[in-house]
Amino acid sequence: MMRFPIISRPWLFLLASATRLDTFHAFHNTVSRPAHRHSSSLSSSTTDQPDVSRFVTGSRPAGTEQYVMQQTMVRVKDPIKSLEFYCDILGFRLVMFREFPQWEFNVYFVAPVDASDIPSSKEEQWKFCMNTPGCIELTWNYGSETQDGLVYNTGNADSTGTTDGQNVKGGFGHLGITVPDVYEACARFAELGCEFTKTPNSGGMKGLAFVKDPDGYLVEVLPRGEMIQKPIDHAGVAVDGGEGYKDNSK
Structure with missing residues (x-):
């Protein structure tokens, strides 16, 4: 099990926390204000600050009211050591896990919940997990x-984790949201011009999708309830087609 050193100078920790809090308040107070020009003593140039106020107020777009920011995926070297860290040190619980020997990978979902709230059956664990934010x-x-x-x-x-400076595999995988209907949500995303790396019926796993954000980060789209399959998805891919496992989700 991993151990962290005890803080021997708590006043330093409190001072650092207070500094971060002041910084947060300073940032928060500027969020809803109109754009302004910001001058930096470190640069001779000025930058027009974007006006982001409209993203703070107003209703969510129609059809997105039940979307949940459900997960962040990271690849881990040793599942036991990682579970010891997240569960024994951070206090998370293992909400659900799935094994995919046919594709040579497993997934373990952890969250800061009470163990007594986690259902006992695999089917109910899936629903509980897909409706648990974060x-x-x-x-x-x-x-x-x-x-x-x-x-x-x-x-x-x-080059993180290497001694020779050579590239290694990315540790970050994707964000994940859960929606009432994956197929309907993906049809909407397509209408809005989103790019997919996997539509609901493509690849070996049916009923889920991967869409790219503007920087290319992947967002997985999963159902809030049972994993259902529809005959044809928005891209015209049949549920019995879509070839094999080609997306980069694992």
Whole structure:
């Protein structure tokens, strides 16, 4: 089990926390204000600050009221060590896990919930997980635990975890939302011009999708209830088609 050192100078921690809090309040007070020009003593140029006030107020777009920010996926080298960290140290619980030996990976969903609230059946665990905001999906690809050193970079630097500066696999996987109907949501996303790496019926896993954000980060689209399949998705892919497992979700 991983251990963290005890803070021997708590006043330093409190001072740092207060500084971060002041910074947060300063940022928060500017969110709803009109755009203004910001001058920096570190640069001779000025920057027009974007007006983001409209994203704070108003109703959610029609059809998105039940969308849930359900998960962030990260790849892990050793599932037991990762579960010890998130469950034993951070206090999360293992809400649900699934094993996919045919594709040589497993997924473990952890969240800060009470163990007594987690259903006992796999079917109910799925529903509970898909409706719990803020889960972390720990994805373990078979064999990674046998490799020396760190296996994945964290998204902060391609050479993280290497001694020779060579690129390694990305540790960050995707964000994830749950929606009432995956097929209807994806049809809407397509109408809005979104790019998909996997439509609901493509790939080996049916009834879920992956869409790209403007920077190319993947967002997985999952159902809030049972994983249903429809004969044809918005892209015209039949449920019995779509070829094999080609998306980069694992």
